[in-house]
Amino acid sequence: xxxxxxxxxxxxxxxxxxxxxxxxxxxxxxxxxxxxxxxxxxxxxxxxxxxxxxx
Amino acid sequence: xxxxxxxxxxxxxxxxxxxxxxxxxxxxxxxxxxxxxxxxxxxxxxxxxxxxxxxxxxxxxxxxxxxxxxxxxxxxxxxxxxxxxxxxxxxxxxxxxxxxxxxxxxxxxxxxxxxxxxxxxxxxxxxxxxxxxxxxxxxxxxxxxxxxxxxxxxxxxxxxxxxxxxxxxxxxxxxxxxxxxxxxxxxxxxxxxxxxxxxxxxxxxxxxxxxxxxxxxxxxxxxxxxxxxxxxxxxxxxxxxxx
Numbered sequence: 001x002x003x004x005x006x007x008x009x010x011x012x013x014x015x016x017x018x019x020x021x022x023x024x025x026x027x028x029x030x031x032x033x034x035x036x037x038x039x040x041x042x043x044x045x046x047x048x049x050x051x052x053x054x055x
Numbered sequence: 056x057x058x059x060x061x062x063x064x065x066x067x068x069x070x071x072x073x074x075x076x077x078x079x080x081x082x083x084x085x086x087x088x089x090x091x092x093x094x095x096x097x098x099x100x101x102x103x104x105x106x107x108x109x110x111x112x113x114x115x116x117x118x119x120x121x122x123x124x125x126x127x128x129x130x131x132x133x134x135x136x137x138x139x140x141x142x143x144x145x146x147x148x149x150x151x152x153x154x155x156x157x158x159x160x161x162x163x164x165x166x167x168x169x170x171x172x173x174x175x176x177x178x179x180x181x182x183x184x185x186x187x188x189x190x191x192x193x194x195x196x197x198x199x200x201x202x203x204x205x206x207x208x209x210x211x212x213x214x215x216x217x218x219x220x221x222x223x224x225x226x227x228x229x230x231x232x233x234x235x236x237x238x239x240x241x242x243x244x245x246x247x248x249x250x251x252x253x254x255x256x257x258x259x260x261x262x263x264x265x266x267x268x269x270x271x272x273x274x275x276x277x278x279x280x281x282x283x284x285x286x287x288x289x290x291x292x293x294x295x296x297x298x
Contacts, residue, residue: 007096010107010108011101011108012106013106013107013108013110013172016108016171016172017107017108017110017111017168020111020115020164020165020168020169021096023114023161024118024161027118027157028269031153031154031273035273035276035277038276039276039277039279039283042283043296045287046283046292046293046295046296047296049293049296050297053293054297
């Protein structure tokens with residue numbers, strides 16, 4: 001890569017390269033967010049149950 | 056080693072192991088992803104035939120390899136769960152399935168985005184592409200079957216059998232380019248080495264390790280969720296939640 005313009009245009013393949021990386025980003029961020037959200041919910045449920053048992 | 060593996064069959068031990076492994080997997084994966092992206096998108100020279108379009112391999116090949124690896128891993132865990140009746144082996148399989156499906160979908164979409172400029176079409180019913188699509192449906196099938204029963208054990212057993220039967224597709228995907236005349240090119244990486252120059256190869260290897268560690272990080276999170284769901288009535292979960 002010699003310039004930023006070359007980097008962005010990807011030698012004429014930008015229409016394929018950048019969407020491929022965008023798909024990768026969506027899968028990474030999406031699966032990460034969904035996994036973390038699932039754990040937070042499970043911990044919250046467990047905490048609620050522990051409180052109920054204590055009562 | 057077997058003693059260590061046996062210990063991991065205990066839910067609290069496996070939970071704590073996953074909790075401790077998570078940050079190591081996460082930060083190493085992020086560091087390697089950054090290095091791999093810089094190497095693959097900036098430092099690697101354009102391919103002499105495919106130009107800069109070849110850079111899609113840095114995301115396509117790791118996701119495709121991971122799609123096979125995760126299913127093989129699920130099949131081994133399912134076998135362990137069925138043979139030794141280790142409940143946590145089924146939890147590991149259940150936690151890995153959605154991640155494997157996501158990586159398979161990524162491999163299919165990025166592969167078709169590579170196929171359009173190189174082959175002139177987004178999709179062909181070629182043996183490699185079709186068997187990879189079948190793998191995606193097997194992942195979905197596993198998730199549907201494992202969650203279809205009100206009884207956890209029945210769901211685990213049905214899912215494990217499907218994972219073992221579905222594992223037949225893993226060698227079919229891998230060897231499809233040898234067994235049939237496919238449009239898809241042969242393996243980029245072989246155990247005997249690679250034809251790629253080092254400047255193109257190292258970012259690919261780095262990205263593969265980064266994807267594996269990212270999967271490992273998400274697996275530690277999903278596994279803890281799965282353990283909490285399955286062990287919700289256990290006293291150690293109550294103590295953990297009370298902290």
